[in-house]
Each structure stands twice: as C-alpha cells, then as structure tokens.
Amino acid sequence: MLYLFVLGRDAELSKLEIESLLESKGIEFTIKEDNKNVVVLDCKELNPEIIHEFGGIIKIAKVFSNSNRIDQIEESFEKTSIYEGTKNKMEYYIDNFNSNLLSFVEDYLKDYFKSIKLKALYKKNGDPSKLINKSIIENGINFVIFKSYIGKVISITNPLELKKRDLARPEVDYMKVISIRLAKILINICKVKKNGLLLDTFCGSGTILQEALLKGVNVVGLDKDEESISQANKNINWLIKEFKLNSKYEIINLDCARLNEKIKDNSVDGVVTEPYMGPFIRKLPNLLQAKDLVFELSNLYDLLLGNLKKVVKKNGRVVIVIPKFRTMENKTVFIDFRGLVDKHGFVLATKPISYGYKENKLLREIYVLDKV
Ligand SMILES: C[S@@+](CC[C@H](N)C(=O)[O-])C[C@H]1O[C@@H](n2cnc3c(N)ncnc32)[C@H](O)[C@@H]1O
Structure with missing residues (x-):
C-alpha cells in the first residue's frame, strides 16, 4: 500500500518522526520518495487514526494512482470510489506538490462530478482546522498529488484538539513553554515504549511530561525552579483526571546537576x-x-550528559534541543555539543536537525543521541 504523508513545517524532523514512530510500532515500511513537503511510504494498511499520534504530519493520503499515462490514471480513477458521502452537494480540495498532473485531474473531476450530477465545489487552501471543522473526510474529498502519485486523504491532523489542550491546562507560561506539536515530535523520535520511563531534566510546566503520559509512558520531571514544579504538578494532576490516565509520574524540584541523587543508574528508557x-x-x-x-x-x-550517561539504560535515547546564538555583529555562536556527545560516549543517531526559522533570535537544533 502506498501512502502520501504531507509534512509539517519542519520537514526533516517530520521525516525522522515518521521513521521513529513506525519503527517503534513494529510497522515495516520503505520510503519511496520524499521532498520538503511530502513522503511517499510503502507499508501495510495503516489505521487513519495514527495521524493523531504524530506532531509533525498534516495529512495522510492513500495512493490510488501512480502513473504519468493518462489512460492508466483514468483507469485508476474509475476503480476508486471517489465520493462516498451521501449529500448531493459537497466541497473538494486538491493539494498539489511538484506534479504536472494537476490540470488533468481538475478537468477529470469536473467532468466526473457533472456526469453523476453532484454539485461539487472546488476549493483551494485546505488548511487543517478548516477541513476538520467541515468534516471533509466524511462530507467531501481532499486529493493529494505528488509527482505521479495521486492519493485521497484518509486523515487530517486536528490542530483544534491540541489548541484545546494547550488552553485548558491550568498553568502555562508562554515565554518558556515548548509547543505541544514539538513535544509530540520529540517524544516519538525518542521511541520510549508504553509503560517505559521517560525523563525530562528541565520540565518547566510539564508539556513534555504531559504528552508522554498521554502515550501511556511513565515520566519523571526535574526542574530547579519551585514555581515551575508547582505549575507542572497542577497541569499533570489536571491531565490525569481529564484523560483518566493511569501511567505513573514523579515531579522533583532538583537541579539537573544533582539528578543522580534521585534517579537510579540504568533506570531511564529515554530522555526528552x-x-x-x-x-x-x-x-x-x-x-x-x-x-x-x-x-x-x-x-x-x-554536567547533564555526564549524569544522563549513568541513568539512561543501554540502547536508550536522549533527544535534546540545543541553542545557537545569533549576534548583533551578524555572527552565529555555537556550543560544541558534538564534542560533549563524544566526551560522554553517546553516539549521534542522526545529524542535528534545525528547528524553527532562520530569522528567529534564538536558533535551535535537535540532537538525537543513543547510549550504545
Ligand atoms: C526552556 S524551559 C523548559 C520548558 C518546558 N519544556 C515546558 O514546556 O514548560 C527550561 C526550564 O529549565 C529550568 N532550569 C534551569 N536551570 C536548571 C537546572 N540547572 N536544573 C534543572 N532545571 C533548570 C528552568 O526553571 C525552566 O523551567
């Protein structure tokens, strides 16, 4: 089965997230092609609900045509049940990436809808919130075209759900909080399994802890700031009640330099x-x-990596955001994080991945380290 994954803003991270999540779920796959917007994946039948486990995927479409020959594309359209809704009026969207098939598909669909006497409105700019509000999967259609692949969207990310969770938690300080979307991506990349133990050594108000708990992962969070600890406690208590979770959590007011006082050696499956x-x-x-x-x-x-080396289990992973600083003189100043990785005997699982925009005052890179 071929699928088109439409990627979020940080394509490299999203690709690594796809690979990590599918690997940890034991789903075999091959990446056929990719670019900065789309990954084409060959794997067994996917549950459309899988999209809600990702932080960096916007849509998943099931491919029904992979050819540049018009007769073959027409044949694939004929074999596909294009519209499965019940109303005689609906909206459809086409997302086109690097393909010269768009005008053919537009013409084909126009004729097809006319032939079945369906009032079909062709809309552009199908952003996820709008499509979710319109229940487009049930009531309409969204096609994705990438090179010679044509797919029909089977699931769309729900930004409204993340927003609701973001706004509903009791305590949040937007000056320092990580986005729920990025927290989900990093947790997936970390590959900690259900019931495993994930550590966040700078937990703040607990976004990473919260998103890991929602995946059935047990968590420990440290922060040296008492107020952050109180915020994290309130947020996690709220989350556990709201989502009826039964994973375990511990939140400790402690400087990460002293983490070995509370966390046992070789007890942690992953760090985000x-x-x-x-x-x-x-x-x-x-x-x-x-x-x-x-x-x-x-x-x-x-100090942190020295301590993590002790508490993380063999084959455990550390996913960490490392800053780079732009200066007034238009220079960039780096931390020699690779040097620290080598010093403490971790291995880089992949080259560091930039996150955010070049124009941001603070630049960030995601490092993925394995303890071998
Ligand atoms: C960038 S914030 C983390 C935000 C967090 N990811 C969230 O979503 O709320 C960094 C946190 O590190 C804490 N911190 C700073 N130095 C620390 C240290 N040496 N040990 C533990 N926590 C520290 C701060 O109190 C702050 O809450």
Whole structure:
C-alpha cells in the first residue's frame, strides 16, 4: 500500500518522526520518495487514526494512482470510489506538490462530478482546522498529488484538539513553554515504549511530561525552579483526571546537576528535554555576551550528559534541543555539543536537525543521541 504523508513545517524532523514512530510500532515500511513537503511510504494498511499520534504530519493520503499515462490514471480513477458521502452537494480540495498532473485531474473531476450530477465545489487552501471543522473526510474529498502519485486523504491532523489542550491546562507560561506539536515530535523520535520511563531534566510546566503520559509512558520531571514544579504538578494532576490516565509520574524540584541523587543508574528508557538556554532574548547579544552564555551553557550541558550517561539504560535515547546564538555583529555562536556527545560516549543517531526559522533570535537544533 502506498501512502502520501504531507509534512509539517519542519520537514526533516517530520521525516525522522515518521521513521521513529513506525519503527517503534513494529510497522515495516520503505520510503519511496520524499521532498520538503511530502513522503511517499510503502507499508501495510495503516489505521487513519495514527495521524493523531504524530506532531509533525498534516495529512495522510492513500495512493490510488501512480502513473504519468493518462489512460492508466483514468483507469485508476474509475476503480476508486471517489465520493462516498451521501449529500448531493459537497466541497473538494486538491493539494498539489511538484506534479504536472494537476490540470488533468481538475478537468477529470469536473467532468466526473457533472456526469453523476453532484454539485461539487472546488476549493483551494485546505488548511487543517478548516477541513476538520467541515468534516471533509466524511462530507467531501481532499486529493493529494505528488509527482505521479495521486492519493485521497484518509486523515487530517486536528490542530483544534491540541489548541484545546494547550488552553485548558491550568498553568502555562508562554515565554518558556515548548509547543505541544514539538513535544509530540520529540517524544516519538525518542521511541520510549508504553509503560517505559521517560525523563525530562528541565520540565518547566510539564508539556513534555504531559504528552508522554498521554502515550501511556511513565515520566519523571526535574526542574530547579519551585514555581515551575508547582505549575507542572497542577497541569499533570489536571491531565490525569481529564484523560483518566493511569501511567505513573514523579515531579522533583532538583537541579539537573544533582539528578543522580534521585534517579537510579540504568533506570531511564529515554530522555526528552528542552534545557535552559539562557535568559529570554529581547535583543540580540553582542559577540562577547553570546560567548559568555555559550561557556555557561556548555558547562551545564557537560554536567547533564555526564549524569544522563549513568541513568539512561543501554540502547536508550536522549533527544535534546540545543541553542545557537545569533549576534548583533551578524555572527552565529555555537556550543560544541558534538564534542560533549563524544566526551560522554553517546553516539549521534542522526545529524542535528534545525528547528524553527532562520530569522528567529534564538536558533535551535535537535540532537538525537543513543547510549550504545
Ligand atoms: C526552556 S524551559 C523548559 C520548558 C518546558 N519544556 C515546558 O514546556 O514548560 C527550561 C526550564 O529549565 C529550568 N532550569 C534551569 N536551570 C536548571 C537546572 N540547572 N536544573 C534543572 N532545571 C533548570 C528552568 O526553571 C525552566 O523551567
């Protein structure tokens, strides 16, 4: 079975998320093709609901045609049940990526809908919230075209659900919180299984902990700030009640430099963390300020990796967000994180992946480390 995965904003991360999640679910797959918007995947039949487990996938479409020959495409359309709704009026959308088949598909569908006397309105810009609100999968159709592949969307991410969860939790400080979307992606990349133990050494108000708990993973969160600990406790208590969860959690007010006092050696299956990255940046630092900050953070991350090496189990994974600093002089100052990875005997599972926009004041890279 061929599927088209329409990727979110950070394509490299989304690709790694697909591979990691399918691997940890034991689903065999091959990636046939990909670009910055789409991955074509060959695998057994997927449950459309799988989309809700991802943070970085916008739509999944099932491919019903893979040819550049018009006669073959027409034959594939004829074999597919194009419209499965019951109303005689509906809307349809076509997402086109790198394909010269668009005008053919547009003409074919126009004729087809006319022939079955269906009032079909062709709409553009099908953003997920709009499509979810319109229940487009049940009431309409969304096609995806990528090169010679034509697919029909079987599931769409629900940003409204994430927004609801984001707004409903009792405590949130948007100045320092990680997005739910990124938290989900990083947790998937970490590959901790249900009932496994995930650690966040800088848990803040607990977004990463919350999203891991929702996947049936047990969690431990540390933060040296008492207020963050109180926020995390309130949020997690709310979450457990709201979603009737029974995974275990522990939230500890502790500096990550002392984590070995509370966390046993070889007890953690995976770590996902967005560490302290220095004070909130309102205006770009100068070169000297950036170098001072890099020095301070390098020492913190050095201590952290030394401690993580002890508590993470063999074959466990650490997924961590590492900052890079742009300066007033238009330079970029890096932490030598690869050096720290080598020093503590971790292995990079993949090259670091940039996250966010080049224009952001703070640049971020996602590092994925394995303890071998
Ligand atoms: C970028 S925030 C993490 C936000 C978190 N991911 C969330 O979504 O709420 C960094 C957190 O690290 C905490 N922190 C700073 N230095 C620390 C240290 N040495 N040990 C443990 N926590 C620390 C801060 O109190 C802050 O809550």
